[in-house]
């Protein structure tokens with residue numbers, strides 16, 4: 001879907017970035033700007049700034065920044081057209097889908113279908129006689145109506161043909177229904193979910209896009225989930241995230257539990273920041289998803305060996321992306337839903353407030369499965385914690401963790417360190433990773449005069465006419481500066497002063513990031529006129545000096561060549577011009 005520039009411009013004009021960002025981040029005034037805690041990385045002191053004047057945001061901590069579109073794309077994990085549609089809706093700008101784009105229409109129809117089915121299942125659960133045992137089951141587990149309606153829990157009737165005939169009467173075709181993932185692939189009239197308690201799975205926009213179903217019949221597989229469809233990818237969603245998102249952001253922490261009922265139990269116990277993976281172990285995409293919302297994850301997995309394995313795997317994935325983890329230890333054999341059923345919501349809440357350090361958990365768990373007094377036992381424990389410590393980004397944290405391990409094992413810290421280093425060298429993954437990290441932030445260490453001028457001009461666009469009247473692109477030796485100059489020139493000719501368009505025209509991501517970062521700081525905006533005039537002089541001078549050197553070389557060559565007399569005269573004249581201008585510049589520079 002291609003959205004016309006005029007529509008994008010209209011959205012940019014109407015969208016208030018402070019308002020959009022403000023619905024996710026608490027912003028405080030900071031001069032002409034606003035600042036708050038970055039929603040994209042964990043921080044204690046705000047380095048995330050919003051500049052309402054040019055409609056941009058920038059985080060000095062992690063380097064994320066851009067326009068209001070970028071913000072929505074990042075925070076909601078939307079594509080550009082989705083973000084534009086989202087903002088268009090909010091600010092009353094019609095964003096039309098391409099007329100022949102059947103895909104968007106199909107998605108929309110699927111979302112409508114799921115909304116209808118969710119409503120029907122929920123109605124059946126609460127009103128139909130056929131749902132009596134499901135109601136009883138949920139009541140026995142201690143769930144209140146408020147909880148069930150918050151999550152729109154429903155019941156899929158026992159007759160596998162019911163759904164197809166119900167939807168057929170509403171005018172849905174078999175072909176369309178076959179794309180919904182709600183029916184058996186081989187028998188399109190047969191519902192995938194029947195005689196099950198239904199848990200709608202929501203997208204981050206709050207649309208139901210899939211279901212998880214718990215069987216009432218003990219013979220059937222206990223849980224099944226919707227297959228992947230064009231709406232739903234189970235590795236990229238988490239159950240409960242839509243309901244939990246505000247509380248997660250507010251508390252900067254999220255409980256990851258194992259199942260649907262656990263999420264409901266947590267919610268009912270006053271712990272609304274709980275989510276669950278969807279019938280799989282926590283995936284990397286889910287970790288990335290969580291990272292957008294919270295700095296700390298509390299892992300609340302079943303207290304059996306499978307749960308311990310899941311905890312260990314999740315801890316490594318989370319540590320890898322810099323999310324702090326803690327582990328909540330539940331009584332053996334119980335999950336959150338069990339605890340709420342047996343001892344009530346208060347007891348569950350109490351259990352979840354006691355968490356332990358992940359490293360401690362991993363060491364204790366491994367130690368409980370071996371004889372820690374024996375050398376093999378110690379090696380076993382070390383093996384168990386190695387992957388977790390290995391992915392730590394901070395040297396300090398890693399050393400500290402190794403010290404804890406050596407302490408708990410009662411071995412010499414040097415020996416542990418030595419083993420660790422030896423093992424680490426064997427994992428080539430580390431090298432690749434640190435390489436990737438280096439590239440995330442643009443380098444500020446080599447901002448030369450050329451770049452300084454062009455950055456200052458990009459921040460203070462009103463001075464570009466002045467700059468282009470004094471220097472031309474060829475005066476800039478620095479490649480990045482030329483990139484910015486050309487981008488500014490293109491915008492200037494189109495009378496386009498949006499920062500967004502300027503950024504789009506800059507080729508290199510690092511340069512783009514620098515421009516954005518500087519636009520968000522005060523560095524170049526105080527006393528801008530003087531700053532730019534001075535910088536123009538430096539740039540001009542350096543350019544002239546380069547030309548001077550080049551001329552000298554040409555003169556030397558011309559003199560050694562007998563036919564070069566005319567050329568010499570021309571070169572000399574050029575040299576005199578340059579020398580004079582340089583002299584003039586030096587005089588001014590000393591004023």
Ligand SMILES: [Zn+2]
Nearest residue numbers: 038041059062
């Ligand atoms: Zn940040």
